[in-house]
Amino acid sequence: xxxxxxxxxxxxxxxxxxxxxxxxxxxxxxxxxxxxxxxxxxxxxxxxxxxxxxxxxxxxxxxxxxxxxxxxxxxxxxxxxxxxxxxxxxxxxxxxxxxxxxxxxxxxxxxxxxxxxxxxxxxxxxxxxxxxxxxxxxxxxxxxxx
Amino acid sequence: xxxxxxxxxxxxxxxxxxxxxxxxxxxxxxxxxxxxxxxxxxxxxxxxxxxxxxxxxxxxxxxxxxxxxxxxxxxxxxxxxxxxxxxxxxxxxxxxxxxxxxxxxxxxxxxxxxxxxxxxxxxxxxxxxxxxxxxxxxxxxxxxxx
DNA sequence: GTATACTCTACTAATATAATAGAGATTATA
DNA sequence: TATAATCTCTATTATATTAGTAGAGTATAC
Ligand code: FES
Ligand code: FES
Numbered sequence: 069x070x071x072x073x074x075x076x077x078x079x080x081x082x083x084x085x086x087x088x089x090x091x092x093x094x095x096x097x098x099x100x101x102x103x104x105x106x107x108x109x110x111x112x113x114x115x116x117x118x119x120x121x122x123x124x125x126x127x128x129x130x131x132x133x134x135x136x137x138x139x140x141x142x143x144x145x146x147x148x149x150x151x152x153x154x155x156x157x158x159x160x161x162x163x164x165x166x167x168x169x170x171x172x173x174x175x176x177x178x179x180x181x182x183x184x185x186x187x188x189x190x191x192x193x194x195x196x197x198x199x200x201x202x203x204x205x206x207x208x209x210x211x212x213x214x
Numbered sequence: 215x216x217x218x219x220x221x222x223x224x225x226x227x228x229x230x231x232x233x234x235x236x237x238x239x240x241x242x243x244x245x246x247x248x249x250x251x252x253x254x255x256x257x258x259x260x261x262x263x264x265x266x267x268x269x270x271x272x273x274x275x276x277x278x279x280x281x282x283x284x285x286x287x288x289x290x291x292x293x294x295x296x297x298x299x300x301x302x303x304x305x306x307x308x309x310x311x312x313x314x315x316x317x318x319x320x321x322x323x324x325x326x327x328x329x330x331x332x333x334x335x336x337x338x339x340x341x342x343x344x345x346x347x348x349x350x351x352x353x354x355x356x357x358x359x360x
Numbered sequence: 361g362t363a364t365a366c367t368c369t370a371c372t373a374a375t376a377t378a379a380t381a382g383a384g385a386t387t388a389t390a
Numbered sequence: 391t392a393t394a395a396t397c398t399c400t401a402t403t404a405t406a407t408t409a410g411t412a413g414a415g416t417a418t419a420c
Binding site for chain 3: 261
Binding site: 070076081144175176180187189190194202206207210 | 216227250304325326329334335336340345348352354356
């Protein structure tokens with residue numbers, strides 16, 4: 069698994085929308101400014117996320133984006149896979165891969181499959197509600213420090 | 215972690231050299247043919263592996279490559295990291311990453327760090343002796359089937 | 361001295377990544 | 391209804407990475 073800028077941006081965006089869940093749409097410009105993501109790049113990412121039904125949009129004056137589902141029903145794994153593709157380190161874990169003559173005799177495949185499982189176990193069990201709670205806790209701690 | 219063709223080839227090459235450990239050098243051409251790796255590409259990979267002291271070489275008529283250390287002392291993790299870089303899914307786990315304003319408040323970083331640890335736990339505990347044993351067992355099983 | 365095999369540097373084609381550009385469509389509201 | 395705000399869509403671009411290829415050079419056994 070490799071998280072690209074696009075993937076990183078998508079996750080931060082979903083988290084921000086999670087924080088505003090239930091409070092009406094959030095404009096791309098607000099997200100872009102708050103998260104420090106190039107506006108035009110974020111536009112594309114949000115369109116992708118919309119096509120995958122992670123978010124919904126509204127056009128016009130009070131337009132913007134909001135989550136399609138409550139934060140508790142969106143996992144880190146889902147979003148990551150959607151933007152950055154499969155979690156496994158090499159394609160042969162899932163499907164055929166021309167790299168190996170005889171996939172049945174390959175001793176590496178099992179190891180990669182184990183990496184796949186162990187990664188999936190982590191990222192598929194973190195919801196955006198979990199992340200939101202954690203985020204609130206951290207920000208509270210910072211407030212107390214000041 | 216993402217295993218490229220180069221990484222995949224390197225691992226297969228080390229495994230083949232492990233199988234011939236103690237029996238003198240193996241020529242690039244033999245490796246190339248047996249493992250179905252483009253010869254000139256393999257040349258480069260072997261030079262890389264030599265510079266990292268995974269393998270040693272011998273030139274001339276009975277030249278070729280052999281492992282610098284016994285298979286039990288080379289892990290899958292070492293070779294993978296050398297060819298395909300760090301295991302973590304995003305650079306910020308290790309060092310600074312411009313993606314996040316405030317790395318101290320980032321809620322994703324811990325998750326990526328956990329993915330890093332869990333992956334490392336797997337690949338750093340597999341040696342090429344382990345892989346070799348497994349390979350021999352599989353080939354035996356195939357022989358019995360026939 | 362020559363065949364065999366490793367060594368080294370440079371080049372290339374294809375793909376992915378991280379944007380940027382600009383015209384178009386929708387909607388609240390004055 | 392005009393218009394400002396906002397999302398929508400298609401292209402284009404610069405850079406980096408990947409997966410090779412090419413070819414001249416060096417060492418060694420016989
Ligand atoms: S089948 Fe995937 S590395 Fe061998
Ligand atoms: S610090 Fe790495 S994703 Fe936030």
